[in-house]
Amino acid sequence: MEKPYVITFPKLGDSNVGYISVAELEKSVPFEVKRIFWTYFTPENIIRGRHAHYHTQHVLIAVNGQITITAEMPGGDIHRFVLSTPEQGLYIPPCVWPTMQYSHHAVQLALASTEYTESDYIREYARFKEVWKK
Template sequence: MENPFLIDFPKLGAPEIGYISVTEQQQQVPFEVKRIFWTYYTPESIVRGRHAHYATEQVLIAAAGRIIVTTELADGTIQTFRLEDPHVGLYVPPHAWHTMQYSHSAVQLVLASMPYDEADYIRSYDEFKRVWQNK
C-alpha cells in the first residue's frame, strides 16, 4: 500500500508573464484520470472529507487559496499537508482517511481514478479502521 505523497507538477513561465502547470496521462499522476471535480467557497469553519475509499485514488490540488489536508492510515500514521501552490498536488491512496480544511478563497481541484460511486466511500471512521487494519 502506498502512503500519501506530494507531486510537483512542472511550473512553466516567469513572474512577469505568469505560469502554467501541466501533466499528461500518467506522467505525474500515478493513475488514469476518470473523474475531475472541484470545490470552492467552502467556509473556513467546515471540515470536508472525513472518509476513505475502497478503490479510488485521488490527487488534490489547491488551484487557489490554501487547503490543509490531514491523512490517516489504518496503522495510525497521521500526516498533515499544506497545499497552497497550484503546481503541487497531493496523492491520496484509497486506504487513507482524509479531511480537508480550506481558506475561504480556496479552489480545490481533484483528479480521481474512478467515476463517482457512493459504494466506494467509507464514511464511518470505525469501518475504515476495520476494513484497512486487516490488510
C-alpha cells in the same frame, strides 16, 4: 501500503507574463483519470473529506488559496500536508482517511481514478478502522 505524497508539476513562465502548470497524465499522475471535480466557497470553519475509499485514488491540487490535509493511514499513522501553490498536488491512495480544511477563497481541483460509485465510499470512521485492521 502506499502513503500519500506530494507531486510537483512543472511551473512554466515568469512573473511578467504569468505561469502555467501542466499535468501530463501518464507521466505526472499515477493512475488513469476517470473523474475530475472541484470544491470552492468552502467556509474556513468547515472540515471536508472525512471518508475513505476501497479503490479510488485521488490527486488534490490547491489551484487557489491554501488547503491543509490530514491523511490517516489504516494503522493510525497521520500525515499532514499544506497545499498552497498550484504547481503541487497531493496523491491520496485508497484506504486513507483524509480531512481537508480550506482558506478563504480556496479552490481545490481533484483528479480521481474511478467514476463515482457510492459503494466505494467508507463514510463512517469506525467502519474505516474496522475494515483496515483485518
